[in-house]
Amino acid sequence: MKFFELIGNYLLLMSKVFSRPEKVKIYRRRIMAEMESIGLNSIGIVAIISVFMGAVITIQMALNLESPFIPKYLIGYATRESVVLEFSSTVVALILAGKVGSSIASEIGTMRITEQIDALEIMGVNSASYLILPKIISSVLFFPFLTILSTIIGVGGGYVVARFTDVMNVDEYLIGIRYSFNTFYITYALVKAAVFAFLITSVSGFYGFYAQGNSLEVGRASTKAVVSSSIAILVFNLILTKLLLT
Amino acid sequence: MIHVEHLYKSFEGRTVLKDITTTFDTGKTNLIIGQSGSGKTVLLKSLVGLHEADSGSIFYDDVCYSSLNFKEKKAVRQHVGMIFQGGALLDSSTVVENVKLPLDLFTEMSNSEKLDRVHFCLNRVNILDADDLYPSELSGGMIKRVAIARAIVMNPRYLFCDEPNSGLDPKTSVVIDNLIREITEEYNMTTVVNTHDMNSVLEIGEKVLFIYEGQKWWEGTKHDILDSDNRELNDFVFASAMAKRAKRALR
Numbered sequence: 001m002k003f004f005e006l007i008g009n010y011l012l013l014m015s016k017v018f019s020r021p022e023k024v025k026i027y028r029r030r031i032m033a034e035m036e037s038i039g040l041n042s043i044g045i046v047a048i049i050s051v052f053m054g055a056v057i058t059i060q061m062a063l064n065l066e067s068p069f070i071p072k073y074l075i076g077y078a079t080r081e082s083v084v085l086e087f088s089s090t091v092v093a094l095i096l097a098g099k100v101g102s103s104i105a106s107e108i109g110t111m112r113i114t115e116q117i118d119a120l121e122i123m124g125v126n127s128a129s130y131l132i133l134p135k136i137i138s139s140v141l142f143f144p145f146l147t148i149l150s151t152i153i154g155v156g157g158g159y160v161v162a163r164f165t166d167v168m169n170v171d172e173y174l175i176g177i178r179y180s181f182n183t184f185y186i187t188y189a190l191v192k193a194a195v196f197a198f199l200i201t202s203v204s205g206f207y208g209f210y211a212q213g214n215s216l217e218v219g220r221a222s223t224k225a226v227v228s229s230s231i232a233i234l235v236f237n238l239i240l241t242k243l244l245l246t
Numbered sequence: 247m248i249h250v251e252h253l254y255k256s257f258e259g260r261t262v263l264k265d266i267t268t269t270f271d272t273g274k275t276n277l278i279i280g281q282s283g284s285g286k287t288v289l290l291k292s293l294v295g296l297h298e299a300d301s302g303s304i305f306y307d308d309v310c311y312s313s314l315n316f317k318e319k320k321a322v323r324q325h326v327g328m329i330f331q332g333g334a335l336l337d338s339s340t341v342v343e344n345v346k347l348p349l350d351l352f353t354e355m356s357n358s359e360k361l362d363r364v365h366f367c368l369n370r371v372n373i374l375d376a377d378d379l380y381p382s383e384l385s386g387g388m389i390k391r392v393a394i395a396r397a398i399v400m401n402p403r404y405l406f407c408d409e410p411n412s413g414l415d416p417k418t419s420v421v422i423d424n425l426i427r428e429i430t431e432e433y434n435m436t437t438v439v440n441t442h443d444m445n446s447v448l449e450i451g452e453k454v455l456f457i458y459e460g461q462k463w464w465e466g467t468k469h470d471i472l473d474s475d476n477r478e479l480n481d482f483v484f485a486s487a488m489a490k491r492a493k494r495a496l497r
Contacts, residue, residue: 022351111337118296119334119396122406123348124323 010206016128017136017202030134038100038135038201039142043149049095050088050150054157057082062167075168076176079158081185088150089189090237093196096143097229101204104135105225108208109218117209132205136198143197144190151189188244195240196233203229247272248293248404248436253302255285255292262288264460266302272436275427275450279441280457281482287408289457290440294328294406295319306404324352327397329407329426333389335381335396341368342377345396352400367395371425387418391425398429405430407439411446423449444483447471456482 021027061075061082108131111117120127155177162173204225211221248270255263262285270276280286291297293304295311304311306322314322335344342364349360368374371391381389390410397405407426411419427450430437441447447454451468456479458464464479471483 026350114332114337115330115334116336118291119328119330119336121296122294122323122326122328123351123400124320125347125351 009210010203013128013132013206013209014202016126017132017205019126019129021129021133022125027130027134030130031138034134034138035142038104038139039146042096042099042146045095045099046092046146046150047153049092050083050153051157051160053087053091054079054083054154054159055161056157057087057154058158058161058173059165059167072168072172073176073179076158076162076173077179078176079173080155080177080181083154083158084151084185084189088147088154089192089196090233092146092150093143093193093200093233094230096146096196097200097204097233098226100139101200101225101229102222104201104204105208105211105222106218108132108205109211109221110215112209112211113214113218128209132202132209135201135205139197139201140194143193147189147193148186151186188240191244192237192240195236199232199236200229203232247305247307248438249305250293251303251305253289253292253304254300255288255297256300262460263292263299266457266462268455268462268465270436270438271453273431273434274437274452275430276436276438276453276455277441277447277451278438278455278457279447279451279482280463282442284457285460286440286442286457290406290408290438293438294326295323324348324400325403327400327402327405329390329393329397329405329410331409331412333381333393335389335392337381340378340380341373341384341392344381344392345399348396348400363399364395367399368392370398370429371395386413387415387421390414390418390422394422394425394429398433401433403435405435405437407437407441409441409443410439411441411443416445419443419445420449426450442482447483458482 058075058079061078065072065075065078108117111131117127117131120130158177159170159173162168162170207221207225207228208218211218250266250268250270253263253266254261266289278286278289288297292299299312302312306325309322311319311322335341336347339347342361345364345367346360349355349363353360355363368376371394373388373391373395376384376388376392381392384392394410405426410422410426414422423446426437426439429435439446439450448468448471451471454464454466454468454471455462456464456476458478464474464476466474471479474480
């Protein structure tokens with residue numbers, strides 16, 4: 001019962017978030033600011049995760065595909081497919097749920113308990129839309145870019161392993177990453193990134209917006225935001241994979 | 247003028263406000279006083295619509311605010327300014343951005359006109375050379391003064407202040423009190439101040455409403471307070487040593 005109440009409250013908040021903004025110009029400025037705080041500031045962590053992820057996948061593939069009957073270039077192929085299909089969208093989204101989600105929930109939650117949201121309401125501002133909509137739009141626009149970046153760096157991480165270790169031959173790796181390339185997989189990864197971006201920002205915004213009490217509650221709201229958005233990512237990963245790939 | 251009729255408000259079965267009927271006059275500093283937990287803040291937040299009253303009516307001049315729909319309430323709120331206990335300035339915005347925000351959202355003024363208006367309001371509250379500072383870089387008194395500037399930037403007809411002196415030293419409190427009184431007279435606003443600071447009451451209390459256990463217990467002026475024989479009011483008033491001394495001096 002409580003679950004349905006939660007979903008109902010979330011949908012009600014979303015209806016407020018997507019109601020007509022007071023002034024589009026102000027929102028445009030806020031979207032640019034959020035792009036910097038949510039998107040640009042996440043490039044570093046995405047790059048670090050991706051390079052190590054790509055490197056580790058290549059080593060594991062090399063170990064698991066060690067057979068005279070399996071061509072070595074398939075290691076590169078498998079690395080690319082893993083990175084594109086799952087790691088650069090889902091795993092990176094899970095990491096960002098922790099970084100961006102907790103930051104959004106604690107920012108909005110602190111605004112709630114320090115009456116900043118009440119102050120906006122008194123001014124006649126639709127606080128839900130003013131605070132959450134720019135975050136949703138900027139993340140939906142920026143996360144696909146982070147996914148592309150992660151894919152490139154992830155595949156690059158595999159290249160570094162192939163180049164500087166004796167796990168496999170670098171030429172075979174390069175053949176592998178270009179072998180049998182399905183461009184729809186990129187579309188699939190980008191769609192997932194956009195959906196996950198929406199889930200992370202809206203769910204975290206929801207928990208922050210309804211935070212009550214003191215700083216402890218803000219901490220709890222932040223934890224709930226990360227857990228719930230991570231679960232939502234996993235559920236929607238399954239749904240989108242079923243819808244788009246089968 | 248703000249008129250309240252038979253206002254009730256409860257939270258999870260606990261009645262916090264019981265049958266409040268009163269009038270807050272225009273051009274005067276109207277104070278709501280009472281102990282912590284007596285329902286002052288709930289009354290103030292019900293007046294501005296941050297809490298939905300269970301029953302009763304709130305009139306802003308001739309408009310029955312409590313019967314308006316969301317859109318109509320939003321329009322009325324553009325004539326309302328509020329100063330919160332902690333200032334409630336937006337942490338991620340500078341002083342100028344905080345004060346300018348209502349102008350950005352609700353007026354068609356040019357940027358230079360907006361900045362002129364912002365600086366006029368900041369000068370009025372004696373905030374100079376702090377345009378690009380963030381709230382975290384301001385003192386408690388400065389935060390309150392910037393909050394006052396933000397509250398008056400749209401030329402409101404109604405001003406609400408929730409414990410404007412909380413956390414301030416006595417000298418700064420007097421400055422804030424005087425500022426609120428001067429602004430009220432200057433702009434002929436209906437000002438409602440929620441406080442438990444007896445210095446404020448004796449300084450600016452042109453009309454005082456005493457709330458006790460969620461009910462209107464006493465109403466009068468700052469002069470009437472000192473001569474009142476209402477036991478609960480006296481208990482509250484003379485708990486303050488300052489007020490005791492003031493009473494002795496006056497008698």
